[in-house]
Amino acid sequence: MVNNANSAAPDFSFYVCPQCKGILTAAGATLQCSACSHSYPVQHQIPDFILEDLTQSTNPVLRRVKWLDLLARVYESKLWYPVALRLFAGRGQISFAGLINLVREMVGPVNGVVLDVACGPGTYGRRIASASRRVYGIDISRGMLEQGAAYARREGVTHMQFSRARVETLPFRDAVFDAAICSGSLHLFQDAGGALAEIGRTLKSGAPLAIVTFTAGRAGLLRFPRVLRLARKRGGHVFSVSELEHLLSEHGFTGCKSNVYGSLLACRAQKG
Ligand SMILES: C[S@@+](CC[C@H](N)C(=O)[O-])C[C@H]1O[C@@H](n2cnc3c(N)ncnc32)[C@H](O)[C@@H]1O
Numbered sequence: 336m337v338n339n340a341n342s343a344a345p346d347f348s349f350y351v352c353p354q355c356k357g358i359l360t361a362a363g364a365t366l367q368c369s370a371c372s373h374s375y376p377v378q379h380q381i382p383d384f385i386l387e388d389l390t391q392s393t394n395p396v397l398r399r400v401k402w403l404d405l406l407a408r409v410y411e412s413k414l415w416y417p418v419a420l421r422l423f424a425g426r427g428q429i430s431f432a433g434l435i436n437l438v439r440e441m442v443g444p445v446n447g448v449v450l451d452v453a454c455g456p457g458t459y460g461r462r463i464a465s466a467s468r469r470v471y472g473i474d475i476s477r478g479m480l481e482q483g484a485a486y487a488r489r490e491g492v493t494h495m496q497f498s499r500a501r502v503e504t505l506p507f508r509d510a511v512f513d514a515a516i517c518s519g520s521l522h523l524f525q526d527a528g529g530a531l532a533e534i535g536r537t538l539k540s541g542a543p544l545a546i547v548t549f550t551a552g553r554a555g556l557l558r559f560p561r562v563l564r565l566a567r568k569r570g571g572h573v574f575s576v577s578e579l580e581h582l583l584s585e586h587g588f589t590g591c592k593s594n595v596y597g598s599l600l601a602c603r604a605q606k607g
């Protein structure tokens with residue numbers, strides 16, 4: 336178990352087996368579970384906890400993982416994020432820098448260990464990681480994770496680690512995180528309630544959770560019923576504020592505070 340949030344070297348001992356939560360032991364380029372004997376490859380310092388072939392999944396989001404791998408290259412560039420943000424938030428609602436600040440504020444001044452769920456290239460995790468705040472980013476897309484690790488190296492960010500994992504079975508023990516971020520992804524999960532319960536399992540009591548997702552607001556693309564229908568058809572869920580807050584309280588979170596920016600919904604809650 337990593338207790339030293341100041342350590343810059345990759346330390347895989349914070350991870351446990353996602354299947355049985357057993358202890359993992361490094362053996363060559365793999366992490367091996369001593370309890371159920373599953374073996375997880377480590378490539379470019381990124382452990383891979385997904386053993387199944389996602390391209391064969393019945394879940395359309397998981398099946399499109401190769402597309403996400405390709406998107407990783409441009410995801411944080413001017414070609415994608417600012418354009419998507421402008422389309423969904425609407426004009427003058429919130430900028431990329433504003434969104435980073437908002438997530439930073441929702442996480443608050445906590446030190447310790449932070450989980451960045453479906454982190455993409457570590458969009459938020461990289462920007463809030465520090466010597467007193469180690470961030471663990473998980474995502475299903477190796478392309479996103481490799482891109483995030485490359486950005487982190489380039490930017491000198493040494494306190495964020497990436498692993499390939501699914502939100503449904505996180506490779507972490509119960510109650511180890513001091514905060515979590517779940518941005519741009521809750522609407523993609525097939526079972527959003529189950530995902531919140533699994534994130535909650537890994538959070539300490541009172542730990543903040545910062546969510547950014549989509550809603551059918553008064554501005555931005557999702558105010559158009561046709562776009563809304565298309566988003567839903569492609570496997571995305573569009574939350575109302577009350578639906579998200581209800582889901583959070585159903586899965587053990589309290590003190591929800593929500594803000595809407597066009598078709599973006601930001602919500603901060605706390606693990607009860
Ligand atoms: C729009 S990106 C968000 C990236 C980043 N968090 C952000 O806000 O910029 C959505 C991410 O969710 C990931 N994802 C989708 N389903 C997932 C699942 N079941 N478990 C983990 N990650 C998932 C995708 O691979 C993708 O990188």
Ligand SMILES: [Zn+2]
Binds near residue numbers: 368
């Ligand atoms: Zn195991």
